[in-house]
Amino acid sequence: DQQVKQNSPSLSVQEGRISILNCDYTNSMFDYFLWYKKYPAEGPTFLISISSIKDKNEDGRFTVFLNKSAKHLSLHIVPSQPGDSAVYFCAASVRNSGGSNYKLTFGKGTLLTVNP
Amino acid sequence: DAGITQSPRHKVTETGTPVTLRCHQTENHRYMYWYRQDPGHGLRLIHYSYGVKDTDKGEVSDGYSVSRSKTEDFLLTLESATSSQTSVYFCAISATGRTYGYTFGSGTRLTVV
Numbered sequence: 220d221q222q223v224k225q226n227s228p229s230l231s232v233q234e235g236r237i238s239i240l241n242c243d244y245t246n247s248m249f250d251y252f253l254w255y256k257k258y259p260a261e262g263p264t265f266l267i268s269i270s271s272i273k274d275k276n277e278d279g280r281f282t283v284f285l286n287k288s289a290k291h292l293s294l295h296i297v298p299s300q301p302g303d304s305a306v307y308f309c310a311a312s313v314r315n316s317g318g319s320n321y322k323l324t325f326g327k328g329t330l331l332t333v334n335p
Numbered sequence: 336d337a338g339i340t341q342s343p344r345h346k347v348t349e350t351g352t353p354v355t356l357r358c359h360q361t362e363n364h365r366y367m368y369w370y371r372q373d374p375g376h377g378l379r380l381i382h383y384s385y386g387v388k389d390t391d392k393g394e395v396s397d398g399y400s401v402s403r404s405k406t407e408d409f410l411l412t413l414e415s416a417t418s419s420q421t422s423v424y425f426c427a428i429s430a431t432g433r434t435y436g437y438t439f440g441s442g443t444r445l446t447v448v
Contacts, residue, residue, distance in 0.1 A: 225377075255436070260441075261441055261442070262425050262439030262442050263425070264439070265437075265438070268434055268435065268436060308377060310436065312436075321429075322380060322383065322393075323380075324380075325370075325378040325379070326377055327375060327376060327377035328378075
């Protein structure tokens, strides 16, 4: 049972336009969400995160929106640049009962292509 | 990067042979993780460790074992490699805070022929 879903395997946008990547989750216990970016032949790198107590977090060109009632989050990239072309993974975590450890559950990823 | 290296970077092995992948960190982080990445499946957790000699299974642990005898090293072993274990393997480390999630290594591409 997939708890974190990225239903769009790929997305193509023009340089300068907005990219919107979507993610849905089913586990209501998730309380922290992250986006990672991955280039070919490299490991995923952290991009932006949001706690469930917030509905928006912004960092430069990247904004993550969280809709808890819909169990949906999205990543907005404005303006999109060719260097943003990569696979984007949505991830979610729930704090273990011990309070200090956590495990990330990842979606399948969305390949973003930004065309010049 | 945050001082995490994986070795080897690439490996081709034959079905039925044992294979060990190594993850080494210089950050003294307590928690370490092994993931595999496959087309159509994203990143899936194999095993993780929450301290020296303390490990637990992830969602796809069958056919894999791990060991952590030192804080800095986390080994993933395929006891008898199968073609279904052809994948890209990523090691990750995390501190106790969740804001920035994990830091991943560059990956090991394993091909089982």
